[in-house]
Amino acid sequence: MSELLAALSDPALGLRGKLQAGADLSKITWFRTGGPADLMFQPADEADLAAFLAALPAVVPLTVVGIGSNLLIRDGGIGGVVLRLPAKGFGEVEAIGEGRIRAGAAASDKRVAAVALEAGLGGFHFLHGIPGSVGGAIRMNGGANGVETADRLVEARALDRQGRVHVLTKSEMGFSYRHADAPEDLIFVSAIFEGPESPRDEIRRAMDEVQHHRETVQPVREKTGGSTFKNPPGTSAWKEVDRAGCRGLRIGGAEMSALHCNFMLNVGEATGHDLELLGETVRERVYATSGILLEWEIKRLGRFAEGAEVRPFSP
Numbered sequence: 001m002s003e004l005l006a007a008l009s010d011p012a013l014g015l016r017g018k019l020q021a022g023a024d025l026s027k028i029t030w031f032r033t034g035g036p037a038d039l040m041f042q043p044a045d046e047a048d049l050a051a052f053l054a055a056l057p058a059v060v061p062l063t064v065v066g067i068g069s070n071l072l073i074r075d076g077g078i079g080g081v082v083l084r085l086p087a088k089g090f091g092e093v094e095a096i097g098e099g100r101i102r103a104g105a106a107a108s109d110k111r112v113a114a115v116a117l118e119a120g121l122g123g124f125h126f127l128h129g130i131p132g133s134v135g136g137a138i139r140m141n142g143g144a145n146g147v148e149t150a151d152r153l154v155e156a157r158a159l160d161r162q163g164r165v166h167v168l169t170k171s172e173m174g175f176s177y178r179h180a181d182a183p184e185d186l187i188f189v190s191a192i193f194e195g196p197e198s199p200r201d202e203i204r205r206a207m208d209e210v211q212h213h214r215e216t217v218q219p220v221r222e223k224t225g226g227s228t229f230k231n232p233p234g235t236s237a238w239k240e241v242d243r244a245g246c247r248g249l250r251i252g253g254a255e256m257s258a259l260h261c262n263f264m265l266n267v268g269e270a271t272g273h274d275l276e277l278l279g280e281t282v283r284e285r286v287y288a289t290s291g292i293l294l295e296w297e298i299k300r301l302g303r304f305a306e307g308a309e310v311r312p313f314s315p
Contacts (some may be wrong), residue, residue, distance in 0.1 A: 003041060004039065004081075006277075007043075008052070008056070008257045009184060010064075013052075013055050015043075015048060015052055015055075016048045017042050017044045017049075018041070019039065020037075021038070022038070022085060023040035023082065024036055025065075025073045025077065025078065025082065025160040026073070028067070028084065029073055029225075030131070030226075031068075031071075031225050031272075032222060032266060033072070033073065033270060033271055034072070034073025034075065034302065035074065035272075036077040036080075041082070041283050042085075043089065045090075046190075047172065049179075051163065053162060053187075056161070058161060060080050063080065064085075065082055065300075066085075067132060067133045069133075070132055070136060070140070070297070071298065072300045074276070074302035074304050074305070075271050075273055075302075075304065075305035076304050076306070077271045078301055080212045081094065083187065085135065085189070087106045089104075090104040090106035090189060091104050091108075093107045093114075095118070099194045099195060100138055100154065100194045101115055101192070101193045101195075102191070103114060103115075103190060103192075104134065104189065105135030105138070105184065105188045106134070106135065107134045107135055108133055109134065109142065110128055110129075110130075110131075112124060113126075113128035114279070117200060117203050117207065118168075120199070121160045121194075121195040121196065121197065122197070122198030122202065123151065123195035123196060124193070125145070125146075125147075125151055125203060125206035125207045126144045126145045127142075128207040128212065129144050129211065130144055130305070131226060132145075134188075135189075138173070138182075140173030140178055140179065141155050141175045141176065141182055144210070148175070150175035152193040153191060153192075154169070154191075154192040154193060154194050155169050155170070155191065155192050156168050157188070157190045157191065158189060158194050158299060159186070160183075160186055162217070166186060166206035168182060177230070191201040202251050218259070218260050218263060218264060222257070222267070224265050225264060225273075225275075225298045227263065227297045228262050228279060228296070228297060229262055229283075230294070232295075235292070237262060237297075238289055241256060241261045241262055241282055244289040244290070246285055249278065250267070250278075251281065252268075252270055252273075252274035252278075252280040253266055253267055254275040256273035264298070267271075271308075279296065279298070280311070281313075282312045287313070307311060
């Protein structure tokens with residue numbers, strides 16, 4: 001990594017972004033856990049990112065992270081390079097006419113909803129309640145309140161590992177529930193969305209309902225990663241967690257919320273190990289109770305600390 005750091009720091013490359021060795025990743029996740037990155041790069045803009053990718057050897061692992069709201073980083077940290085797109089350079093949101101909005105990948109979902117309100121475009125209220133960024137919403141087909149990113153997306157712009165530009169239409173994204181089939185090595189940098197014209201008072205009312213629901217039934221002021229598990233067909237994840245007696249279940253500093261038991265919390269000084277072990281314990285108990293194998297919605301990345309591996313539950 002020291003050799004790679006020196007090579008990427010060469011002034012001849014002309015990189016303008018921030019390159020940091022041993023970056024503390026616990027500071028960027030909402031769980032406030034996780035080990036360091038070998039290297040972390042935050043590009044200045046798309047051109048800077050393209051130059052960095054062209055210079056990065058293909059054998060070096062590259063992990064893209066967003067604002068860390070739906071992310072569990074393991075205690076051993078992340079090897080290779082962690083790429084994080086900053087709001088400055090990738091966070092702009094603007095209405096561009098014809099019922100469309102262009103948003104950078106680092107823009108918050110909430111900001112997109114606010115710009116849609118200003119432009120009088122309906123159908124974006126669901127983003128008001130998702131504590132994530134546009135890049136994550138595209139990659140995971142983020143959704144809430146019966147609406148998904150796929151319902152609003154027109155096209156997504158991305159760079160590949162060589163820094164080349166790709167533009168994918170909605171059909172090319174291969175969207176399904178909380179998933180997109182787009183190649184894993186694509187790094188989304190922006191997207192265009194569209195929605196129907198709608199009275200602003202109706203849009204505001206829908207956004208207020210989303211906000212009220214979220215503040216009433218979700219532990220929004222806790223250190224959490226949002227929904228822990230995807231909803232299985234025909235039921236809700238929280239119902240199955242509750243039936244299995246896991247509401248309030250605690251391991252170390254990690255706890256399944258008593259308010260909304262599909263939310264996992266860091267209620268003290270939880271480690272990544274505590275959180276992942278709690279999740280796998282819940283998966284095992286739910287399967288024993290109902291025969292349903294819950295799928296993680298939270299992304300788990302990185303290396304386990306030595307001697308602290310968590311084995312995924314398998315029936």
